[in-house]
Amino acid sequence: MRPFEPALLAAVAWLATVNAADAHSASDAYLTLTAEDARTAGKVTLHGQWDIALRDLDFVLKLDDDGDGRLTWGEVHHHQAAIERYAYRYLSLGGGPGDDCVIKAERQLIVDHADGAYAALFFDAVCPGPPHKLLLRYTLFFAIDPSHRGIFVMHGGGNVATALLSPENATVELKP
């Protein structure tokens, strides 16, 4: 018999899926912004909560120090500064060029979603005001996983608006 070529094995595995269920839990993050009603000294403050899956963070930052496949609170806690440095590189808010909001990291907690535990990053974005509009730019994980989605919810003035952030829809315009 002719030996199997390794290059074909991946394809062989695919044949098996004809009547099989595929499983899909892809990468999501949840970003919520709440606009403060009161404006101080012409500035607008937005309170943010950004839930990012520990699984995703482990892939890019290797949080599982002992490599045992079980991510403990001790390990996550140890990497919190690295998580913040990484995440906030991929989020910006601003009125336009040279008019960026200042993002101040507040605290980090853990939150459970249906598919696992997430790091909950709390922050304030202080924006020069009064803004006519703000641009939110979100690029977390897109370079390493184009199927990542940011599920964005904006609260303000008693209303809720949402957007699905993707590589094709990485910048959205927020209007007060």
Next chain:
Amino acid sequence: MWVIRRCAILGLVWFAAHAAAQSVTADLVPLAPFRAPYLPDRDGEVLQEVPSSADPAVAGMQELRAALDKAPHSLPAAKQLADAYVDYSRQIGDAHYAGYAEAVIAPWVKAPAPAAAALVTQATILQYRHQFNDARELLQHALNIDPRNAQAWLTLATLDMVQGEYRTASKDCAQVTNTAGVELGLGCSGNLRSYIGQARQSLAILQQVEASVAAAPAATQAWVQGLLAESAERLGDWPQAESRYRNALKLLPQDNFLLVAYADFLLDRGRPREVLPLLAAHTQSDTAFLRIALAQQALQSVQLPRYTWIMAARFEALRLRGSEYFGREESRFALQLQHDPTTALDLALRNWQVQRAPWDARVVLEAAHAARQPQAAVPVLEFLEQTKLEDPLLQPLARELRAQLTGPGQ
């Protein structure tokens, strides 16, 4: 009031999803597994399972990643890593790695004159996400460039079988024989025969393949055992199906596809108690999770509301990200766990437009029966008649629906 431009429709989607989630929560508040963001009590508290670097598959992917980092312009290095990611994604039932694979292969797919190999890898990713039309287009493009690309023919054969295009699949299998050799070609046509009323021949062919792959890698042998199990199920040969599943799982104990298929077998045989230990380590996979929930239901477990709640939340999360490739599982969830045959039928019929494997037929028939809408099952009944699919679970159901259609009062 704050508004987001360009996103009005998604806003509606969210409100709908939110309302649904609330109605679920209201019934089950005490059992809801979620709490407000918290600070864990102990350093040793395990928050999340992640791929372990002790896992040979993970170590292998790390090596391939290092090789690509050293040769970032090498298509073979990128393809090897991307294929390993896709395979791992499929194996553990986690779509994250399919996304990583897409990022790795993207520069070659987007090139002005992409290589066939890159297009085939991208097609397998799209197929995994049930974007079948896009996958088919890429495969045809790849075969125009390289008509002897065996992986493209194999993937196309799978795609045609998933979508019930058996005549085309038969031609694809012939091409698999030409390009990949007799064993894979026989595996391909053996599998195909199980869907067209020739399950007995299918078993005979696959047994021949089994003998010839005795020295092949575990994944190949497990693939053949899995196909044998499926053909045995078509014939209602339960002892053979079970021993084939067990053989396959001995070879690939962690494979999500095999675990879930065997769990379905056990649920159908009235053996839910065995499903729980089988899938205990695989709750991360949504498909495995659904089988756990169905087993909890069959066992009349007090835990069932919690499992139903989490499963519903996972489907909501999928909807929020705009994903619709879960029809088969969602229909089963709606029918069995939410007792909503109308929704189940709608989901099953939409899924039937996309894929037509035996389980896809089954969810339509079961939902049409439960919803007392035999007329809705007509396209599937016609398909079963044309293809002569054998299945001891489907056939009685199909007969009953046909009787309802022609019976008095219709």
